[in-house]
Amino acid sequence: MTVQLTAGAERPVVRLRAVAKNYDAGAVQVAALRGVSLEIPQNCFSMLVGPSGSGKTTLLNLIGCIDAPTEGTVEVCGEAIAAFGDNALSDFRARNIGFIFQNFSLVPVLSAYENVEYPLLLVGMAPAERRRRTLAMLDAVGLAAQARQRPNELSGGQKQRVAIARALVKQPQLVLADEPTANLDTATGASIIELMRRIQVELRTSFVFSTHDPHLMSHADETFTIRDGALVQPGLH
Amino acid sequence: MMRLLQIAFRNILRNRRRSLMTGSAVAAGAAAMLLFGGFAAYIFAGLETNNVQRVGHLTIFRSGYFLFGSGNPAAYGIDRYQSVIDLVRKDPVLQPMIRVVTPTQTLLGIAGNFSGEADASKTFMGVGLIPSDRERMRQWDEFGVSARYVGDARLSDQDPERGLLGVGIARILGLCAPLSLPNCAGAPRAAEVKKPVSVRQDIADLAARSIERGGDKQAMPQINLLAATAGGAPNVVVLSVRGAESQAAKELDDNYVAMHLALAQQLVYGRGEHKATGIVLQLHRSEDMPAARARLTTVLQQNNLPLEVRDFAEQVPFYTQVVALFSSIFFFIALVMGVIVLFAVVNTMTMNVMERTNEIGTIRAMGVRRASIRWQFIAEGALIGAVGASIGAVLAIAIALLINRAGLTWMPPGSAAPSPLRLEVLSHPRLILSTWLVLAVMATIAALLPAGRAARLSVVDALRHV
Numbered sequence: 001m002t003v004q005l006t007a008g009a010e011r012p013v014v015r016l017r018a019v020a021k022n023y024d025a026g027a028v029q030v031a032a033l034r035g036v037s038l039e040i041p042q043n044c045f046s047m048l049v050g051p052s053g054s055g056k057t058t059l060l061n062l063i064g065c066i067d068a069p070t071e072g073t074v075e076v077c078g079e080a081i082a083a084f085g086d087n088a089l090s091d092f093r094a095r096n097i098g099f100i101f102q103n104f105s106l107v108p109v110l111s112a113y114e115n116v117e118y119p120l121l122l123v124g125m126a127p128a129e130r131r132r133r134t135l136a137m138l139d140a141v142g143l144a145a146q147a148r149q150r151p152n153e154l155s156g157g158q159k160q161r162v163a164i165a166r167a168l169v170k171q172p173q174l175v176l177a178d179e180p181t182a183n184l185d186t187a188t189g190a191s192i193i194e195l196m197r198r199i200q201v202e203l204r205t206s207f208v209f210s211t212h213d214p215h216l217m218s219h220a221d222e223t224f225t226i227r228d229g230a231l232v233q234p235g236l237h
Numbered sequence: 238m239m240r241l242l243q244i245a246f247r248n249i250l251r252n253r254r255r256s257l258m259t260g261s262a263v264a265a266g267a268a269a270m271l272l273f274g275g276f277a278a279y280i281f282a283g284l285e286t287n288n289v290q291r292v293g294h295l296t297i298f299r300s301g302y303f304l305f306g307s308g309n310p311a312a313y314g315i316d317r318y319q320s321v322i323d324l325v326r327k328d329p330v331l332q333p334m335i336r337v338v339t340p341t342q343t344l345l346g347i348a349g350n351f352s353g354e355a356d357a358s359k360t361f362m363g364v365g366l367i368p369s370d371r372e373r374m375r376q377w378d379e380f381g382v383s384a385r386y387v388g389d390a391r392l393s394d395q396d397p398e399r400g401l402l403g404v405g406i407a408r409i410l411g412l413c414a415p416l417s418l419p420n421c422a423g424a425p426r427a428a429e430v431k432k433p434v435s436v437r438q439d440i441a442d443l444a445a446r447s448i449e450r451g452g453d454k455q456a457m458p459q460i461n462l463l464a465a466t467a468g469g470a471p472n473v474v475v476l477s478v479r480g481a482e483s484q485a486a487k488e489l490d491d492n493y494v495a496m497h498l499a500l501a502q503q504l505v506y507g508r509g510e511h512k513a514t515g516i517v518l519q520l521h522r523s524e525d526m527p528a529a530r531a532r533l534t535t536v537l538q539q540n541n542l543p544l545e546v547r548d549f550a551e552q553v554p555f556y557t558q559v560v561a562l563f564s565s566i567f568f569f570i571a572l573v574m575g576v577i578v579l580f581a582v583v584n585t586m587t588m589n590v591m592e593r594t595n596e597i598g599t600i601r602a603m604g605v606r607r608a609s610i611r612w613q614f615i616a617e618g619a620l621i622g623a624v625g626a627s628i629g630a631v632l633a634i635a636i637a638l639l640i641n642r643a644g645l646t647w648m649p650p651g652s653a654a655p656s657p658l659r660l661e662v663l664s665h666p667r668l669i670l671s672t673w674l675v676l677a678v679m680a681t682i683a684a685l686l687p688a689g690r691a692a693r694l695s696v697v698d699a700l701r702h703v
Contacts, residue, residue: 066602066696087606094604101700105599109247121240122604166603 011078012039013174013206014063019072021058021229032058034229036072040208040222042173045200047220048210055229056210057178063208064097064176065089077173094122098167100177100196100209104159106151106166112158113138113147116165123170137165140202141195157188161195168199175200177209181216193219245616248589249624255585260625262581263676266574267629268636270672273570275637275662277563282380283656284556285523287485288549290375290383293337293517294526295533296552297321300543302514303551310343311467311505314512315544321516324540330532334525336377339370340513342501346464348402348476348494350410359409363462363494365501368392368399374519382659391479397500400476402460403493407481415458416481462494466507474504485555571672575679578625582618582683590614590691597691598699611692618684622677629676630669637662 021033033055040046040063048056061067062074065081074081077096084092098119099105106115116137120130138144141161151159160180167175177196181189197219200207217223225232249256298306302313315321318340325331325338342365349358376386392399404421407413413421458478466472476496484490502511520529530546537544550557590597597610637660645658662669 061697064602066700087608090601090604090606092604093602097604099599099602101599103595105595105700107244107596107600109244109251118600119603 011042012075013042013077014038014040014208015075016062017073017075019062019069019074021055021062021067022070032229033062033069036226036229036231038224038231040206042206043200043204044206044221045197045219046206046208046222046224047217048208048224048226049212049214049217050210050226051212054226056212056226058229059226060176060178060208060210063174064099065093094119095170096173098170098172098175098205100160100163100167100175100180102179102182104151104156104163104183106159106162108151111148111150112143112154112162115151115162116169119166119170125170133169137169138162140168140199141165156184157192160184160188160192164192164196164199168203168205171203172205174206174208177207179210179212181211181213186215189213189216241612241616242620245613245620248593248613248617249620252589252592255588256621259581259585259621260628263578263622263625263680264629264632266578267626267672267676268633270567270571270574270676271630271633271662271669272636272660274567274668274672275633275660275665277567278661278665278668279382279659280563281560282382282661284559285549286378286380286383288553288556289379289519289523290377292549292552293339293374293519294523294549295518295520295530296341296547296549297325297516297518297533297537297544298514298547300545303545303547306514307343310345310514311465314342314467314506314514315340315516316510316512318513318516321542321544324536325516325518325533328532328536331529331536334520334522334529335518336521337370337373337517337519339367339374339517340498341366341515341517342498342505342512343514344464344501344505346462346504348406348410349461349463350412350458351461352459357410359406360492361406361462361494362489362492363464363496363501363504365496365498366392367394367498369394370517371495374517377519379522380661382656382661392495392497394497396477397497397503398475398477399479400460400494400496400500402478402481402495403484403490404481405484405487405491406493407478409491410460412458412460412478412481416478418481421481462496462504464504467505467509467512468507470507472504472507474500476500571675575675578622578676578679579683582621582680583686585621586614586618586684586687587690589617590687593691594694594699594702597694598696598702601694601696602700607692610694611688614688614691615681615684618688619677619681622680622683623673625680626673626676630673634663634669636660 016036016038019033019036020031022029022031036059048059050056058067062069063076065074065076065084068082079092081089081092107118110118113134117130117134120133125133135144135147138147141164143158143161143165146154146158151162154162163180167177180196181192184192193216196207196209199205297315299313299315302310306313322338322340325335344363344365346361346363347358348361350356371392372389375389378386391401402410402412404418407416407418408421412418460476460478461473462476463471463473476494484493498513506512518529518533520526526548530548533546537546601607601610641659646655647658648655
């Protein structure tokens, strides 16, 4: 089944064709994804929903170019990622994709400022511009005052704000968030979703995030439901 | 690069106890290597100083003397040695390097003390020298390791009959009491073996004639020295013994007789042409030795002189043996310390990689290349090595200063008297630098394996790691 949500003539930011992903589990192979085809348009706030073990994270990994499909093709930002070598893929991710993880995954030895600045170092941005963007992004997530604090000095919500700032500071075409509210209380989770939504609109970035929380679906432009490794329901809100 | 090191430094501080233990292993290794290296350096300097004071840096011999001459020194004398000395002294290249140029005469013979009850004789190995040159040579102390030299007036340029003995030969000749030598017991009464009267009488007669020529030296004990002249005839001189000094080896101590060059030449050459078995050169600085030797060889060849040049290490194989021994021990210590550092750093870095697997996955997902991950961990290993080695170096310098000021003494190999115990660490910056480099490089090498493992991690597996 191909889920096509392309609005107008804009090229989709993600295009998957008959993607399958199998994992070796000892003597047997486990199919994590089966024949998934989808297109995600630019500047959308898209959501992957499904129960635990349904294949959400595997799909995000493929879209995020940190894993390769067993079968099928993956195009991200107009590039067929199968053609890339490891370094090219790293550079591609550094330029085009931002990640937000469930467990925040900030670098503990870096301050909030340095964590946000880190992706800009990878793309070789000039120091002055790097500083301007980092401070602006910290301000945008409401953490300008905590810039010098290390992750262990921040609350869960603050850590996830830093993670959001880190994912967005380089203004990527695509931001992937794997259950970004799973480790937060309901109120903080809601504020994080609102923050991501607001920034997505301001920066006109494509967001794809996975969740199994049905309350968050109301925030999404598009929702993909995945179950047992296959897309089961195209949806538009 | 600075950011890489900054992050590496912070990561080292992340698990302080582990880093402290690893750094301590590196520091202990560095300190052990430096302290032993400093001790060895002091030994080398002491031995070199001792040898250069005695035999100079370089000696010119007649070709073949070095290998065959000790059996018959008289046969290998250098003709017109004074002209060779002048040649050396006037050479513009050698001139600024040379401190002392002096002739010596080696000889073999029999020493006898037939005065009073002593009636003892002993084969001896003698050396004839110019006392004032000997004094100057003994003041050489390029490395500052020699005890302050107070001067020795027992030999004199003006009195060629004065001489010094090894304590051993002085004891054998029954001179302990006459010379008031400490720790020098007289010989126990043994079954007396009568020497052939004819030989004793011959020596005594010859000596009596010599005494008549040399005047009365009754104030100090006298011995008779008998040797064969270059022509094969027996010759005897009287030596006025002015003292005895311990020699490094017992064999030498039991045979050593030092005398004025003129007396040695008189004994060996009689009324014939006086030669010298060696022309000793002492340089201002040991580092000039290769250049001086090369120049000397050239000068001798240009003048078609059948002479050869030997350095003190060739003349005193003991020096080379001690250097080789201490160098081997130092190498072994360095090897052991290097292996300890290697395992300590491998262990620490492997644990660091395991603990930071998720972090590695995160930054790889953000776009960090494998090579950057590898460099990150290599930098951490190198930093542990560098910091540990630096601390070890500071520690070693402090310990060395403490020991040097403690006034400890010890008996160096090949020495007859105790010397102050010193550790020459601070004065050997190359030792410090090389030790630091070896350990830092070992730590860096040790980090290669865990760093490679970190770089090869699959991003997805790393992110999944808890």
